[in-house]
Amino acid sequence: MRFTTQRKRFRDLSEQEIIALAISSEEDDAQIYRGYAESLRADYPASARIFDGMASEEDDHRARLIALHQQRFGSTIPLIRREHVAGYYTRRPVWLVENLGLDRIREEAEAMERDAERFYVAAAARTTDADTRRLLGDLAAAEAGHQESASDLANRHLDADTRSNEDATARRQFILTWVQPGLAGLMDGSVSTLAPIFATAFATQDTWTTFLVGVAASVGAGISMGFTEAASDDGELSGRGSPLKRGLASGIMTTVGGLGHALPYLITDFWTATILAFVIVFFELWAIAWIQNRYMETPFFRAAFQVVLGGALVLAAGILIGSG
Known part of the structure; x- marks a missing residue:
């Protein structure tokens, strides 16, 4: 050698x-x-x-x-x-x-x-x-x-005006290519998976089964959202940027959003896992409201109200279905 x-x-x-x-x-x-x-x-x-x-x-x-x-x-x-x-x-x-x-x-x-x-x-x-x-x-x-x-x-x-205009253009492109698709994915993954995960949790009170359902729902939603975002717009006319980048942002954030409250069910104790999942859901919804306020210029309290209301409804639906 x-x-x-x-x-x-x-x-x-x-x-x-x-x-x-x-x-x-x-x-x-x-x-x-x-x-x-x-x-x-x-x-x-x-x-x-x-x-x-x-x-x-x-x-x-x-x-x-x-x-x-x-x-x-x-x-x-x-x-x-x-x-x-x-x-x-x-x-x-x-x-x-x-x-x-x-x-x-x-x-x-x-x-x-x-x-x-x-x-x-x-x-x-x-x-x-x-x-x-x-x-x-x-x-x-x-x-x-x-x-x-x-x-x-x-x-x-x-000059100052030119740099400011170019920086504004760069920020707008960043938001269109990464933030908007990622935010849509995070909202979908965090909110839409609440019902199947918590319905399974309260129906079975089996943490491993709940974890498997959560992973399946998160990964499946991520793949679906990623392909949908990439195929919906090639970016040529809208100026939203590469469909591959947007698809990756949407798909990955959708999966992350769902996995956040699925991972606690690796804990074998049902109520410990469920309480931890509730806490994580709170932080997920807060993160969504913060991103909307930071990048989309949505007033924070309005964004928080919309996200919390939607998340609470979905969560309640999942718990009620699972408990029935």
Whole structure:
């Protein structure tokens, strides 16, 4: 069995390879920024212009590095990339970041520049060769300059009104894609499963049977709600976002809502389990009212009254049916 890595250690790179690595890294970062710009252009044009400008900055640095390589080593640049060097900083794939929202993309861009600068500073500190140390120091200074350029671009394109409008758009999209489907699922899972779970509990007074019925009702409702949400709207015209995301939010929260008051019936004592389930139901209904107030701007007491009234009716129906 081999325990050695196939990647080359940074300290073993020649100066030519270091320049080649910097060139490929600048090229990759420019492509990442352009990918961010394209994904944001429709909804956040000002932020898209910021990433266009950052990509141009990376292009300028890449051109300077190529000119340096041609001057010192000729026009043939060795093929060496991040993944070829052990310990070199990596970049997350664009598709893992661009779906997480505007603020997450901005944070990722800042982290990209900080990681690059930190790496080059640390590498320069570990280098004894004067020319290599100077080269790594220049690259670290260039990455720090990128951060200043990003700040300048943000100040140029994102005034207070523009940032406020883009943040409002991002919040609205978050609510449409995640909060609304998740809230609908939580309400359905928390309220609709009350009747079958407590009807079974009071009819059998068997905690294990009640638990199995609760799990079946919760999982079944979650699958149903998830598929219904995903199939009801593809998001193209409504602007509600990916049907997969909405389906996952609705399905998972439906299941969670039902499991909350099913899990106490893992306790073998019937009344202990039932009292704990009542307490959990109270907190579930309170959470629903809080989410409605926090994200849907529904007055808290009105939301609480609606949720508690509906939940109480369903709970009472389940208890009455089970006791009869």
